Amino acid sequence: MRILEWATIVVLICSICGCASLSPTEQRALSGGAIGSAAGLGAAAIIGAPLLVGVAAGAAAGAVGGVVVDEMQRR
Numbered sequence: 001m002r003i004l005e006w007a008t009i010v011v012l013i014c015s016i017c018g019c020a021s022l023s024p025t026e027q028r029a030l031s032g033g034a035i036g037s038a039a040g041l042g043a044a045a046i047i048g049a050p051l052l053v054g055v056a057a058g059a060a061a062g063a064v065g066g067v068v069v070d071e072m073q074r075r
Contacts, residue, residue: 024070025067025070028066028067028069028070029063029066029067029070030063030066031066032062032063032064032065032066032067032069033059033060033062033063033066034059034062035062036058036059036060036061036062036063036065037055037056037058037059037062038058039058039062040054040055040056040057040058040059040061040062041054041055041058042054043058
């Protein structure tokens with residue numbers, strides 16, 4: 001069990017450090033996708049749709065939304 005805990009900590013640290021070198025557009029697309037996937041999961045659970053479909057649709061919409069917001073703020 002101790003190995004699993006350390007492996008989880010290492011993976012989390014590496015994933016956080018990997019996001020540090022992203023451009024602002026990439027950061028917005030990533031955060032939009034994460035928020036969208038959570039929203040899609042919740043919506044799919046509420047309406048009884050397949051959860052994977054809700055996550056995929058929400059992630060795609062969120063990523064596109066993040067890029068659009070970035071483009072609007074640049075102008």
